[in-house]
Amino acid sequence: MTQIDWKNLPFAYLPTDCNVQCNYKNGAWGDIRVSESEYITIHMASTCLHYGQEVFEGLKAYTGADGKIRLFRWEENSKRMSNSAKGVLMPEVPRELFREAVYQAVLRNKRFIPPYGTGATLYIRPLLIGLGPEVGVKAAREYLFMVFVTPVGPYFKTGFAPVDMMITYKYDRAAPLGTGSYKVGGNYAASLLSLKEAHETGFSTTLFLDAKHKKYIDEAGPANFFGIKNQTYITPDSKSILPSITNMSLMQLAEDMGLKVERRPVPVDELSTFEEVGACGTAAVITPIRKIVDPEHNRIFEYGSDNQPGPISTRLYQHLTAIQTGDSADKHGWISFVE
Numbered sequence: 464m465t466q467i468d469w470k471n472l473p474f475a476y477l478p479t480d481c482n483v484q485c486n487y488k489n490g491a492w493g494d495i496r497v498s499e500s501e502y503i504t505i506h507m508a509s510t511c512l513h514y515g516q517e518v519f520e521g522l523k524a525y526t527g528a529d530g531k532i533r534l535f536r537w538e539e540n541s542k543r544m545s546n547s548a549k550g551v552l553m554p555e556v557p558r559e560l561f562r563e564a565v566y567q568a569v570l571r572n573k574r575f576i577p578p579y580g581t582g583a584t585l586y587i588r589p590l591l592i593g594l595g596p597e598v599g600v601k602a603a604r605e606y607l608f609m610v611f612v613t614p615v616g617p618y619f620k621t622g623f624a625p626v627d628m629m630i631t632y633k634y635d636r637a638a639p640l641g642t643g644s645y646k647v648g649g650n651y652a653a654s655l656l657s658l659k660e661a662h663e664t665g666f667s668t669t670l671f672l673d674a675k676h677k678k679y680i681d682e683a684g685p686a687n688f689f690g691i692k693n694q695t696y697i698t699p700d701s702k703s704i705l706p707s708i709t710n711m712s713l714m715q716l717a718e719d720m721g722l723k724v725e726r727r728p729v730p731v732d733e734l735s736t737f738e739e740v741g742a743c744g745t746a747a748v749i750t751p752i753r754k755i756v757d758p759e760h761n762r763i764f765e766y767g768s769d770n771q772p773g774p775i776s777t778r779l780y781q782h783l784t785a786i787q788t789g790d791s792a793d794k795h796g797w798i799s800f801v802e
């Protein structure tokens with residue numbers, strides 16, 4: 464095998480040795496099997512291809528200074544995948560099956576787990592899709608659950624550095640009673656056009672507003688949004704956002720730091736009052752935001768100085784990443800050792 468340049472790994476797919484799969488048929492899950500192929504053969508009339516019966520998850524494995532391999536709150540990913548599956552009429556992946564598949568996928572690809580101190584991690588992607596020949600709009604009878612892994616570098620090449628975002632009034636990612644709170648591919652499809660336009664105009668991503676009133680902040684592209692002011696961590700409460708495990712953890716750490724935590728609708732107008740704002744998710748942990756452009760009202764909100772992330776965002780980021788790699792004590796029992 465050619466040596467992987469861990470320090471310059473992009474956030475992109477790199478083939479590994481194998482993936483783990485399990486089929487659901489006749490109302491029951493079968494046995495876990497290991498596949499060395501990166502390809503799957505499925506029926507062309509599968510519901511995942513036509514009617515969006517597809518849910519996924521994303522988590523990471525981290526190597527600690529002690530050489531041990533850690534997972535961060537995988538049970539939460541398992542719960543969320545069950546919730547997403549129910550939302551699009553798919554069978555839930557039992558917790559034990561989820562655990563076994565994730566552990567096997569990681570352990571069987573051990574040589575692809577980036578070492579401690581490189582900033583790189585092993586990204587784990589559980590995926591559940593509807594299979595089988597169906598033409599009418601209905602749920603499939605057969606499903607495939609699979610887990611593949613791929614080593615990734617830091618999400619943002621520039622590291623923990625602020626980015627610019629643009630509010631979109633042209634597009635919605637999800638409707639209030641739609642699928643926004645499920646991790647389904649359809650939500651991502653709905654966000655691609657706005658993402659492309661954001662990139663073309665020099666922004667890292669779009670800030671989506673609530674679809675009904677176009678007045679409150681929903682999500683920051685594929686990540687949750689938070690703002691900090693007066694020693695308070697504030698994050699939107701909305702039926703159409705994906706409950707981020709990173710955000711859930713940051714809320715806890717903010718509380719541990721003595722901050723107040725508020726989860727409530729966040730009006731766009733409030734952006735002018737925040738001291739720090741950011742986006743959060745597994746991929747980047749925290750993406751500090753330097754500037755938010757509101758094209759509808761011709762205004763620009765700016766944060767921080769000297770292109771530096773704010774002090775509280777920085778502390779939260781350092782604390783969470785330190786727990787993930789084992790540098791900080793795991794007071795909340797968030798870490799599982801794969802080995």
Ligand SMILES: *Cc1c(COP(=O)(O)O)cnc(C)c1O
Nearest residue numbers: 685686687705707708709744745
């Ligand atoms: C996955 C995802 C997030 C982040 O969730 P984490 O559990 O923190 O990784 C946020 N928003 C959307 C839309 C997502 O799909």
